[in-house]
Amino acid sequence: MFPLWAFEKQLVDLGLATWCSAPYFVRMLIALEIAIGITILQKHHLKKIVIPTAIFLLIIFSIHLAIEMYRHGALNGNCGCFGQLIDMSPLAAFIKNMIMLGLLIYLYRIIPAEEKGKQKSICLILILFSSLLFMFILFPFSPCRQKINLEETVIKVDSAQSKQPSSTSSEAAADIGKKTTQNKSVVSEPKKVTSRFAGYSTFGNKQVNLDEGKKIICLFAAGCDHCREAAKEIYSLSKKDNFPEVYILFMDEETNLISDFFKETGGTFPYRVVDVSKFWQAMGESGNTPGVFFLWNGNIIKFYEGVGNNKFSPEGLKKASESRDN
Known part of the structure; x- marks a missing residue:
């Protein structure tokens, strides 16, 4: 999902966020993914919270990928899973998610039931809070300001076809x-x-x-x-x-x-x-x-x-x- 601006733009293009909310949403989402990656290595609330949350996120992302494949094709575009660092088609990302879902379900079934009284919620809270601090401190951003006016004249002086950002006068x-x-x-x-x-x-x-x-x-x-x-x-x-x-x-x-x-x-x-x-x-x-x-x-x-x-x-x-x- 790096660079962050590429992920922010993808969310705005999909209509899932505005330019004012995208910086917050992106950092919180990545912080949650980092927290899940860390907490899956510890034992507290692993079966009750951590694995179900990871499965839920993967299902949501997979549904989104399925919609994108239906609308634009399975091999068209970059899913944005790794931002611009690694290009991955929606189909490749969907297959990756299915493999990860299978592994998580297998892990959920083989780990023993959690013993009551021995699970410490504070561990999960500290990891999530630290992940949020990491994202917002390491990747600061300017708060959203007033939207500028985009209305102006666009004209062409040659016959080459080019995509214009607004209407022609x-x-x-x-x-x-x-x-x-x-x-x-x-x-x-x-x-x-x-x-x-x-x-x-x-x-x-x-x-x-x-x-x-x-x-x-x-x-x-x-x-x-x-x-x-x-x-x-x-x-x-x-x-x-x-x-x-x-x-x-x-x-x-x-x-x-x-x-x-x-x-x-x-x-x-x-x-x-x-x-x-x-x-x-x-x-x-x-x-x-x-x-x-x-x-x-x-x-x-x-x-x-x-x-x-x-x-x-x-x-x-x-x-x-x-x-x-x-």
């Missing part, structure tokens, strides 16, 4: 219709709009208006390998003349890895750290890291997200950024 799209001059595609400058990124005006000591002119906005997690690869390619593109300014919004998790992120990238960009809930709200409901937005006067001209069909394309970004005014 026909009026704005008409303003940047393609024109042909001397056999070259020339794109007129779109009118200025207020984007979802307008509130991010400070990057370090630099004041910037992200809705002014052409800007590249990257939404990255410092520990995300795909984000680092995208950053390398963007840094390479940024060395060319007239490439738009690049700004990074880092998710407020694994921020201790930001320096390593830039070392691997080979260069730095202005950046700021953003609350996890606001990060995903800015990305869009269906988006995933790495997220790359090409803005022109606040209009979203190009949007890349995740590692699927709409993953980041250096060639596509280069083509979009080279669009010229009349």
Whole structure:
């Protein structure tokens, strides 16, 4: 289930939590799993509480996996059992759960009945409390803040199909219709709009208006390998003349890895750290890291997200950024 932000996003996507409750829910759930893993090695209330709780959780997870396999296919996607550390299909996770259920039922049947008066509940309470402290102290997070407004114009300047995070304005799209001059595609400058990124005006000591002119906005997690690869390619593109300014919004998790992120990238960009809930709200409901937005006067001209069909394309970004005014 690590990194935690990946598990949090999965719960939100499934509708099981909101961005405000997901950080708490994830840490409590993992703490419970850690506690079960430890308490199954001791003798107190093993048959009465520990094993039944473990069986109950496995049944719940297995029902969820069965629903996901029915809806999306047995081999599609990552179940999230190990976060992004180990990819496991829903079918593989379901088989794993069935094996573990069998072992737990076998263990339940062979262990002797518990003797009354010799079971100490305080042992279970201390283990659970310690697990909760471990998760909340080792993985701190910022409390949920007010939700930002995601309504803005999204337009495309080429014929490539890409997944957009919000609806297209026909009026704005008409303003940047393609024109042909001397056999070259020339794109007129779109009118200025207020984007979802307008509130991010400070990057370090630099004041910037992200809705002014052409800007590249990257939404990255410092520990995300795909984000680092995208950053390398963007840094390479940024060395060319007239490439738009690049700004990074880092998710407020694994921020201790930001320096390593830039070392691997080979260069730095202005950046700021953003609350996890606001990060995903800015990305869009269906988006995933790495997220790359090409803005022109606040209009979203190009949007890349995740590692699927709409993953980041250096060639596509280069083509979009080279669009010229009349």
